[in-house]
Amino acid sequence: KAGVTQTPRYLIKTRGQQVTLSCSPISGHRSVSWYQQTPGQGLQFLFEYFSETQRNKGNFPGRFSGRQFSNSRSEMNVSTLELGDSALYLCASSPGGYSYNSPLHFGNGTRLTVT
Amino acid sequence: QQQVKQSPQSLIVQKGGISIINCAYENTAFDYFPWYQQFPGKGPALLIAIRPDVSEKKEGRFTISFNKSAKQFSLHIMDSQPGDSATYFCAASRKLTGGGNKLTFGTGTQLKVEL
Numbered sequence: 001k002a003g004v005t006q007t008p009r010y011l012i013k014t015r016g017q018q019v020t021l022s023c024s025p026i027s028g029h030r031s032v033s034w035y036q037q038t039p040g041q042g043l044q045f046l047f048e049y050f051s052e053t054q055r056n057k058g059n060f061p062g063r064f065s066g067r068q069f070s071n072s073r074s075e076m077n078v079s080t081l082e083l084g085d086s087a088l089y090l091c092a093s094s095p096g097g098y099s100y101n102s103p104l105h106f107g108n109g110t111r112l113t114v115t
Numbered sequence: 116q117q118q119v120k121q122s123p124q125s126l127i128v129q130k131g132g133i134s135i136i137n138c139a140y141e142n143t144a145f146d147y148f149p150w151y152q153q154f155p156g157k158g159p160a161l162l163i164a165i166r167p168d169v170s171e172k173k174e175g176r177f178t179i180s181f182n183k184s185a186k187q188f189s190l191h192i193m194d195s196q197p198g199d200s201a202t203y204f205c206a207a208s209r210k211l212t213g214g215g216n217k218l219t220f221g222t223g224t225q226l227k228v229e230l
Contacts, residue, residue, distance in 0.1 A: 004158070031215060042221070043159070043204065043220040043223075045218070048215055050214070050215060056211050056213055056214075090158050092158075096215075103149060103161045103164065104149075104218060105161070106151075106158030106160065107158050108156065108157050109158050
């Protein structure tokens with residue numbers, strides 16, 4: 001079974017631009033979560049989508065948004081990029097919620113650099 | 116507000132030695148405690164997990180010890196090998212009222228196993 005796939009692997013953008021990141025979950029998984037990873041803040045939860053609906057949201061500004069399609073693929077959008085948005089953005093999937101018997105599976109991330 | 120505290124930040128162990136990473140949590144609603152391993156350029160991968168009704172879980176060279184009353188849990192890596200050199204994250208999960216779960220991560224421990 002293919003793992004979680006994220007594209008692109010690397011992105012370089014300029015301050016003020018917007019960016020869209022893509023995630024294809026493991027086949028059959030309906031829940032997709034997004035995390036931001038930085039050296040200073042570690043892994044921070046952005047949001048979770050389940051069956052095309054945002055089910056949970058972390059404490060990030062409205063510039064960060066996402067969506068999920070009927071095939072469970074998800075996209076994350078960041079508008080008006082700031083230097084502090086430079087990070088590794090990780091997508092993770094699970095069948096429904098994640099639990100002891102249904103762990104979260106991560107992709108290898110998209111490295112975003114804002115200049 | 117950091118709800119999962121992890122220490123140490125970095126750790127150097129000799130080959131064959133025992134690596135110990137500690138985590139503490141505050142929220143008693145957490146019901147699932149996984150450990151993730153992350154290599155450079157890769158996303159975090161589930162290593163081992165434990166439920167709060169179990170005091171210890173062992174899988175190969177990796178053991179989680181869990182102290183519910185102290186709200187602490189730790190990862191022990193026995194016979195540490197250079198291939199274990201990676202960043203380790205503890206995490207804690209809780210169910211959300213909107214459905215699904217939220218996984219809160221510790222800040223990570225960078226482990227280096229020397230020959």
